[in-house]
Amino acid sequence: MNILLHVHSCKRGQCLPLLPVAATDTDFCRSHGLMTPEPWAVPHLRVGTCFCGACGTALLKVTGRTWMPLPPSMAALGSKGDEPWQAAHAAQCLLLTALTDLPEGPLEVTTRKTGHSLAWVTLSDKGARGQRLDLSGPAIAEMIGSTMPLCHSQGFLLPDEPDQLRALLTDLALSMGFDIICTTGGTGLSPRDITPQTTAALLDTPLPGFTQAMLAASLAKTPHAVISRAAAGTLGQSIIINLPGSRKAVVENLAAVLPALPHALAKLQGDPADCGG
Known part of the structure; x- marks a missing residue:
């Protein structure tokens, strides 16, 4: 046009x-x-x-x-x-x-539009108050950007507040149209860990294969991974993935799903080609 x-x-x-x-x-x-x-x-x-x-x-x-x-x-x-x-x-x-x-x-x-757009959202009360440096969010951008072409990447920092996260995820997916939205932090059992339940309530279609792959990767490193409640799925034409809060765990979890991410996005956004092996 x-x-x-x-x-x-x-x-x-x-x-x-x-x-x-x-x-x-x-x-x-x-x-x-x-x-x-x-x-x-x-x-x-x-x-x-x-x-x-x-x-x-x-x-x-x-x-x-x-x-x-x-x-x-x-x-x-x-x-x-x-x-x-x-x-x-x-x-x-x-x-x-x-x-x-x-x-x-x-x-x-x-x-x-050439390539994919990425939004990464760090959930951290201390980070939002300027009391902690965000290392996990930039790791998401670095890792995804090294494996697939990105046309735009933007980070966001929020306290662990469900209303703020709900509003931001909705805006990023349905208004701005980011292709990939990754959150980091708030996936455990602490009273302020609200990321999975807030995300899951918004999803159009859950992606249990993503969460299972990430859980398997984490369990290979630590038995404490069993308490992760991370969610993943689609909202509009965006894929949302919850990642843990530590930089090390972010890298381990992303490595488990990155190979499937380009194909998943292509199918979500209307690619009519038959799925290969």
């Missing part, structure tokens, strides 16, 4: 929202403007999707999705019965990160 943007001048690495061009107001919020097609005609673009110029060079990348209040000028238009989206109090929009310096002006782009 060809998309025509009005790009706000930005530097490499700068992140700006994409709003309908009629809703852009630099006095209210700096943003890129969507000129064509109409907002409702743009397909759901998953995190990691790139906007490419005429020569195929990736210029902008989808790195998130959020709700943005429309500027007061749009509220005034909406009150007069203009287009339905203009009357809304807020618009859901993509967050685009510039991959190079871009000048102000119109830009025709096509979309392309």
